[in-house]
Amino acid sequence: MEIRINNVTHIYNEHTLFEETALEDVNLSLDEKGIIGIIGKSGSGKSTLIQLLNALIVPSYGNVEIADFDIKKNMKVKNINDLRRKVGLVFQFPEEQFFNPTVREEVSFALKYFRYKNDRIHKQVSEALTMVGLNDSYLERNVFELSSGEQRMIAIASVMVFNPKIIILDEPTAGLDYRNKKKFMNLARRLRDRYNKTVIIVTHDVDMLNVIADHIVALDNGKIVLSGSKNEVFKNATLLHKHGLRVPKIVEFTGKVITEKGVILGRHTDVKDLIKDIYRNV
Amino acid sequence: MSDIIRINNLSFRYHNKFVFEKLDLSIRDGEWLAIVGPNGSGKSTLVKIIVGLLKFDGTLIIDNMPLSTYNIPHIRKQIGVVFENADDYFIGETVADDLAFALENLAYSPNEIEHMVLDIANTFKINDILDKDPHFLSGGQKQRVALAAALVTNPKILIIDDALAMIDENEKEEILEILDKLHRDRNLTIITITHNLAETYKADRMIVINNGKLIIEGPVKAVLQEDKIFNRIGIEIPFMVDLSIKLQLYGLIDHIILDMNEMVNTLWK
Numbered sequence: 001m002e003i004r005i006n007n008v009t010h011i012y013n014e015h016t017l018f019e020e021t022a023l024e025d026v027n028l029s030l031d032e033k034g035i036i037g038i039i040g041k042s043g044s045g046k047s048t049l050i051q052l053l054n055a056l057i058v059p060s061y062g063n064v065e066i067a068d069f070d071i072k073k074n075m076k077v078k079n080i081n082d083l084r085r086k087v088g089l090v091f092q093f094p095e096e097q098f099f100n101p102t103v104r105e106e107v108s109f110a111l112k113y114f115r116y117k118n119d120r121i122h123k124q125v126s127e128a129l130t131m132v133g134l135n136d137s138y139l140e141r142n143v144f145e146l147s148s149g150e151q152r153m154i155a156i157a158s159v160m161v162f163n164p165k166i167i168i169l170d171e172p173t174a175g176l177d178y179r180n181k182k183k184f185m186n187l188a189r190r191l192r193d194r195y196n197k198t199v200i201i202v203t204h205d206v207d208m209l210n211v212i213a214d215h216i217v218a219l220d221n222g223k224i225v226l227s228g229s230k231n232e233v234f235k236n237a238t239l240l241h242k243h244g245l246r247v248p249k250i251v252e253f254t255g256k257v258i259t260e261k262g263v264i265l266g267r268h269t270d271v272k273d274l275i276k277d278i279y280r281n282v
Numbered sequence: 283m284s285d286i287i288r289i290n291n292l293s294f295r296y297h298n299k300f301v302f303e304k305l306d307l308s309i310r311d312g313e314w315l316a317i318v319g320p321n322g323s324g325k326s327t328l329v330k331i332i333v334g335l336l337k338f339d340g341t342l343i344i345d346n347m348p349l350s351t352y353n354i355p356h357i358r359k360q361i362g363v364v365f366e367n368a369d370d371y372f373i374g375e376t377v378a379d380d381l382a383f384a385l386e387n388l389a390y391s392p393n394e395i396e397h398m399v400l401d402i403a404n405t406f407k408i409n410d411i412l413d414k415d416p417h418f419l420s421g422g423q424k425q426r427v428a429l430a431a432a433l434v435t436n437p438k439i440l441i442i443d444d445a446l447a448m449i450d451e452n453e454k455e456e457i458l459e460i461l462d463k464l465h466r467d468r469n470l471t472i473i474t475i476t477h478n479l480a481e482t483y484k485a486d487r488m489i490v491i492n493n494g495k496l497i498i499e500g501p502v503k504a505v506l507q508e509d510k511i512f513n514r515i516g517i518e519i520p521f522m523v524d525l526s527i528k529l530q531l532y533g534l535i536d537h538i539i540l541d542m543n544e545m546v547n548t549l550w551k
Binding site: 149 | 320321322366420421422444447448450451452477516517518520521522524525528529532534542543545546549550
């Protein structure tokens, strides 16, 4: 299965004085598997793109094919809830939206809203906590007294509770320290490898994407400027720089060594491997 | 150089648990101090104590005045604070209104206000967005406006509490350059609160706190060598620091090199 974005243009406040084109004639095909990173400066269209993927907004022109749904203008509203159960979206700083006192109530809120039966709610909440690396011992804890890393995981569990096929996360590591960032990186890998999910991550942390992502999409000014495997995308340092983006530090370093000293080092994601390579080449 | 902030024997409890217990810390006038620690280490609590938002036990002297109910208005004039979510603090409908707000409250004349707003807008290169609504700017522009608003009244101390976390690298480097110039030219005391070590490179001194305790302090490059401590408390070691420390183990360099060009030229002379 593929996620296909066909000739999508999205215009906010169309036909008004405040008209603003956020995406312009975007075409993109993505394998519905693996970890996909979306990068771009503020205002490049990243948030618009991910909101189109679960129909929070619909394209002004063109269509989006995702999880057997066809998202386009005037689509049937009755399908939207089903789509949102299959394509989960976690906003930036999702824990700021907590409003239930306990983990159990917070994670089960959407299930209750959709009138799931109690035994099913219990099972799915428990499974969602397991997916994010937590367990039932958290159920009666106060969400507001958890650490920031735990709160972020609970917020992700609140979306995973529907067991979506695709999960989209907007800046999931914002405000987290390294210990919690590593936990998130492990979670993304676990969702891909053990649960066979498609994980779409919007981030400015290209160093993290260099370690975990399979595919990168780079946006600027409402258009896709690059899309491909991380090696294909990150080898275009000059083009990315032109669009206000940078490559991972480790890639920047090996690129500089080739350009300025003519020494070819391998492609690495780990500094330890890079050091051995440097040792052999100095 | 005299101390602009002196903390003696400071203790603070939250839910009967010590966040800080008998903390001592001095910050020199004109110093750039980086306070580093993981989430929940007490960094932001310390900021709230310094600006008088939380009651504490111990002594806190700012600009030669002990922090007390009577002194808070004077002390707050000496401190500009910028937090991570600038959106929460914008007041004006335009950037110019926002920058002018504090000056109007301090009863500056319209001429003075215009002059001071333009001056700080020049410093942060935001002259071209003075008529824009600050809520609709990019993340980097918002933080430039927030920093300009914090500094428009010429405070002696600037506190940046994780304020650069959400900004892309290029923008962050430009903002740090501007702050470095203010630090050197105007003798501005800067306190950077962060868990990103790459934001500490321009600071004079770094202290690392964990569980409310000061665990190490010293010149930035000396503290950056302590990779085992950072690993233990869960602070990410930036690429250039990690590379430097490991290359030292291999005997290829003998000190931390933070500049990539310098590193390449040192390794391949």
